[in-house]
Amino acid sequence: MTTVAKSAALDELAIPPPAPRTPSGIDVPLLATPDMVREPDPGQPAQFPFTRGIFPDGFRGRLWTIRQYSGFGTAEDSNARYRFLLDQGQTGLSVALDLPTQCGYDPDDPMARAEVGKVGVSISNLSEMEILFDGIDLSKISTSFTINGTAAIIFAMYCACADKKGVPRAKLTGTIQNDILKEYVARGTWIFPVRPSMRLIADTILFSNDATPRFNPISIAGAHVRDAGSTAVEEMAYTLANGLAYVDELLRRGGDATKFAKRLSFFFYVHMDFFEEVAKFRAARRVWAKMLRDRYGVVDDKALHFRFGVVCGGSSLSAAQPYNNIVRVGIETMAAVLGGAQSIFTCAYDEAFQIPTEFSAEIALRTQQIVAYESGISKTVDPLGGSFYVEYLTDRMEEEILKVMDDIDGYGGVVKAIEDGWLQMRLAERATERRRKIDSLDTVIVGQNAFRRENQTDDFGEVFKLDPKGAARVLEKFEAIRARRDNVAVRKSLDALAVAAANDQENLMPYLIDCCHAYATVGEIVARLKQGWGEFQEPVRL
Amino acid sequence: MSNLKGKRILIAKPGLDGHDIGAKIIALALRDAGAEVIYTGLRKTPGFIARVAVDEDVDAVGLSLLSGSHNELVAETMRELRALDAGDIPVFVGGTIPADDRAALIDAGVMAIFTAEMRLDDVIAEVARALTPVQVA
Secondary structure (H helix, E strand, O other): OOOOOOOOHOOOOOOOOOEOOOOOOEEOOOOHHHHHOOOOOOOOOOOOOOOOOOOOOOOOOHHHEEEEEEEEEEEHHHHHHHHHHHHHOOOEEEEEHHHHHOOOOOOOOOOOOHOOOOOOEEOOHHHHHHHHHHOOOOOOOEEEEEOOOHHHHHHHHHHHHHHHOOOOOHHEEEEEOHHHHHHHHHHHOOOHHHHHHHHHHHHHHHHEEEHHHOOOOEEEEEEEHHHOOHHHHHHHHHHHHHHHHHHHHHHHHOOOOHHHHHEEEEEEOOOHHHHHHHHHHHHHHHHHHHHHHHHOOOOOEEEHHOEEEEEEEHHHOOOOOHHHHHHHHHHHHHHHHHHHEEEEEEEOOOOOOOOHHHHHHHHHHHHHHHHHOOOOOOOOOOOOOOHHHHHHHHHHHHHHOOOOOOHHHHHHHHHHHOOHHHHHHHHHHHHHHHHHHHHOOOOOOEEEEEOOOOOOOOOOOOOOOOOHHHHHHHHHHHHHHHHHHHHHHHHHHHHHHHHHOOOOOOOOOOHHHHHHHHOOOHHHHHHHHHHHHHHOOOOOOO | OOOOOOOOEEOOOOOOOOHHHHHHHHHHHHHHOEEEEEEEEOOEOHHHHHHHHHHHHOOOOEEEOOOOHHHHHHHHHHHHHHHHHOOOOEEEEEEEOOOOHHHHHHHHOOOOEOOOOOOHHHHHHHHHHHOOOOOOO
């Protein structure tokens, strides 16, 4: 259907040209020149401080892992989507879990019932995970889980699932998000108070060092603070500060930094200011390596590597004229590649407002493949290295990131800042600022606050429809497993867990794996741990 | 700027959705417009939200949801309000509400639905309009 496309642009000469500063507020020079750059030669890739990346051959030897975040409804539904995406050339899985699973409630809990299978797949016990990975070889496919509060449990369940399938744990590759600090600040799927949560995270990392040496037991995630409104500088600063808090906790538990640092990974959003995004990744690699070396004395190159995955920013997409998002995702993917990401998942154009359809998910996957195989930007290492502007921005980003980290240190550290609600308040103010900038056209979002068609509608084609019978089916399976399993074994495994949880020096992972083998449910395990640890009391500060 | 001086507004997050920046942005904007804002924090049940609305004697309740459970949780909150004899408190909803679901929520008595694409000033103006008694000439 053709419509009379009256572009608003002609009438609205009020739309200003983009301001000469990045969204983080860094001045953009009209012309970048060598004198603006601290060190005009950015050094060699795979050499300290790793500005140009951690691999000597960039992506020439091996491309980044191509993932798509997906999961919805029942384990059967999600398994079908995974097989479809793998058939289309996806190289790793990224599992979206529903909110009950993330917050530690079983599907029959009154808190959970409205949300079963809604924003991800419901995985309440080992039998569901077995269905989720039915026909998928865990020794070959790398799986990332977006899970935090219950990350240790889901990791235990993944190990138990591998055991049942006869896959050696040492062969498992993948990532659990497992970054609870940012949950308190930005995403809200916390369960326990800060200190026992930190202990659980240390347990997963220390366990993984020996048992699953190829698996990333944490991806310290800035993505969510960015989604919640932070700038690129704050995204990096908050995340690096969280990373250091985990390092401190691991050292307190007797971990060896050279060993555990090799298993720390990171996760970020990539937004639309192309060069700032590229510079942000280059700067963060530098900051992290310097901090681990200077503060903790780590010298092993591999342990200094800042490894990260990237997702195109949900908050950078718009529900207005959603097909525009395909272009945005293309630009963001290129920024992630030029920033040196180890894994990328691209958003589908409709992800601003719904779970992707198979059609939109495929376009998102193809976008990555087009960048990887057609654009040519992966052929040479850090192609923007040495650009006066990019090196200038990388320097400025590094300075600004350090300033924000100093602010947090000055407040008393990230854990205190979170417990007091100080960081949360700061983020809310920043988000409001971003919102005002959009409203005042300081930040232009094409099709949303500028260049709107007069007769623009909300019609965006195919709509994802969740199977309305899915939640009932989940509950049915849940009742069945509770009836079928050995309830004495469940009780014994939970009792052993509770005893171990009372001792701060005990690693809980083996106990959690036992619980999972016995088909104890996520809700049961969490309830037991809550008895000893209590729940996080959210500081509501406005 | 719209004036909401003297109005008390409850902003609440029903269910398990933990994304509350939208709720906080609206809360701060309402406060800038003069309202007294109470924010519940995360993971509140409809029953709890209705009770707070009554105890605090608020003029309006704003619910923020992004997890797709709005149909169930908004209806339940309104039921709980009616059960407390407070069915006349205006309820507005923000978050990710698909176009297909909006009409049904409005039919069920929701005062307004705000999306992330709306200008903050427009949101505030609409709340102010709804809370201002109609002047009879």
